[in-house]
Amino acid sequence: MRLFSDTKRKAFIEGIKDSIPIGLGYFAVSFPLGIIARNAGLCPTQGFLSGILNHASAGEYALFTSVQHTATYLEVMILTLVINARYMLMSCSMSQMLRPKTPFLHRILLGFGITDEIFGITVRRGGYIMPYYNYGAMFFAIPLWGLGILCGTLAGNSLPESVVNAMAVALYGMFIAIIFPPAKKDKTIATLIIVSFALSFLCSIAPFVKELTDGTRTIILTVVIAAVAAIIKPIKEETK
């Protein structure tokens, strides 16, 4: 008996394939996060659970430090909201890539699976979202995120920093591979990338602004730059 149709299975496998670099990068990023989790007093099980349920780097960093400083639950929730607010933007963006009749359960699962990287490959794939493609990516990448934290809480500082650093750069390499190829055809996107790089760099060194968390800076810059671009260069009706 076949559980899924061929197209669903193909999409699922394609999702796994595209998430291999994501999983590799996740392991590298979440490993040091696991070290932080251990210092905050989490056991490996709690670290793994937190990874599977939240799968957000800055968000979990905030969670672990909150645990360490015994913040209130409300503080944790507000912090999570602010730091992860960019996912709300991504979710809005993804709502426009769904077939209008997509069932409720698919919407919930797709939403749960939003990470910077999975959102990235979803955009890259283009066309209507195939939920099973995202499930494939989630199925492979999210457990590796949890596993990285688990190993981090177990192993502590035994992996050389140079190896962890190098692995972590895989994620940025992936972002680059997602945004640059479309920039070749679309001059607006090319300009946007350069402007985004420049402003993001300026904001990381500018007084006051640099004190903001990475997540907050990302939201502010995204909203401002994308809004200005939408005013100056509105897309034509047929380009979507």
Add this chain to the structure above:
Amino acid sequence: MKIYIYIFAAFLVSSLIRILPLILIKKPINNVFLRSFLYYVPYVTLAVMTFPAIIETTQTPWSGLAALVICIVLSLRGASLLWVACAGSATVFLVQLFV
């Protein structure tokens, strides 16, 4: 036990903000400004998250910068996601060995 409540609190919020827009926005947005805005969002967010983070993650900014250049060149030449990601990692590792 307290730690589990912390984890659950964060899980609740992070899931709600991920899921709500997807279940609330059911129709295609017709407003040209909003459509354009949402069309540009992914490129801007991913670009903002990549730079300068890529040169801050690595031990020296130079290895990150080298990885940035290599990844851009490879992706413009049509290399696959996996290839570009691995080349980025390899570049950082090699530059850190020699510099």
